[in-house]
Every structure is written in structure tokens, then in C-alpha cells.
Amino acid sequence: MDLLLFCLLFLFGVRGQGSSACPPHCSCHQGHVNCSHKSLTSAMLPAHFPPGTTQLNLHSNLLTTLPNGLLDNLTHLHSVSLHGNLWSCDCGLLYLRAWLIRQPKGLLSHRNISCSSPPGMRGRLLLYLTEEEVLESCHYWYCDLALASQICLCVFALVQGLLLVAVIVFLKRFEKLSREAKRATSDDAMSDVLE
């Protein structure tokens, strides 16, 4: 019983710490969370930053997208650096774009976030892309997926049709064979009787 309680306490202790502890790959000092120059990819980003973060450095990494809601709870944040990454300006950056637009005009450090891809957007500043431009990339992505699934459906239907034809051909042949077999046995029986 004591052991169970201890395990539970331990688990909750670790979980509770998870949100306020310094994220892996970063260094923290009094609200300043520095994760710059760490070759961080988007998959390596923590699920949360400490709630008391006032300054966040994410510049000079390999980030392509930012998870939805990642910066929402950081109410004390007054500076964030995001330049020098591999931002891919498609659907995946709609959250960051919307977040940037909501920030006060005085916060200059986030102005120079430029896109690395798609090719047509290379070098453009995320803050000054129109929503239509970003949405266009999403549109193409969905179209490709829809087209791919349509092609898959066609292939499946074709394979199913071929299987159906094969089954019918086999049934027909089986029927013919069994009819012949039956006739052969009744012929044998007839000749037995005659002899």
C-alpha cells in the first residue's frame, strides 16, 4: 500500500514538474528560456514552455513549423526570437502567423521570420504573407490527398472487378466439370447395368 502511494506521488511529482521545468536542449535563467543554436527540429520542441517565461529564444534552429497553441499560455512573454529557422510557410504556420499578428506592435524581435519553403515563398516574411497565400498551400495539399485517394479507390475497384470475373469463370468451369463428372458416373452405372 505504501509502495503504491509512493509510486503515485512520484508519478504526479514528475508530471507536475514537467510543465515548469526547463525544457530539454534549452537553458533557463529567471524567465529567460534559451533554446537557440541547438539544431532543434519541430519534433524536438517541448509540449509546453515554463508558464513564467518572459524571454524565449528559438532562433537559429531547424524549425519548420510551430505546434498549435504552444505560445498561448505564456502570458508573461515579452520577447521571442524565431528568425534563422527553416520555416515552411504553409498550413502548418497558420497558428504562428495568427499569433504574430496578435502581438503588440512594439515587439520587433519577431518581425524577421522568413520562409524557407515552399520555393515560391522563399525569403518572404511570414508576418506579411496574406492569409490567402498561406491557405493556397493547404488547398494544394488537400487536393493532392483527394486525388491520391481517388486513384486508390479506382485501383481497388478495378482489382475487385477482376477478382469477381475470376470467381465467375471458376464457378462456371467447376459447374461444367461436375456436370461432366456426373454424366460420366451415370454412363458407367448404365454400362454396368447393361453388362
Ligand SMILES: *[C@@H]1O[C@H](CO)[C@@H](O)[C@H](O)[C@H]1NC(C)=O
Ligand atoms: C543561448 O544559448 C546559446 C547556445 O548555447 C549561446 O550561444 C547563447 O550565448 C545563449 N544566449 C544567451 C542570451 O544566453
Ligand SMILES: *[C@@H]1O[C@H](CO)[C@@H](O)[C@H](O)[C@H]1NC(C)=O
Ligand atoms: C494552456 O492552458 C490550458 C488551461 O490551463 C491547458 O488546457 C492547455 O493544455 C495549455 N496549453 C499549452 C500549450 O500549454
Ligand SMILES: *[C@@H]1O[C@H](CO)[C@@H](O)[C@H](O)[C@H]1NC(C)=O
Ligand atoms: C532578426 O532580428 C533579431 C532581433 O532584432 C536580430 O538579432 C537578427 O540579427 C535578425 N536576423 C535577421 C536574419 O535579420
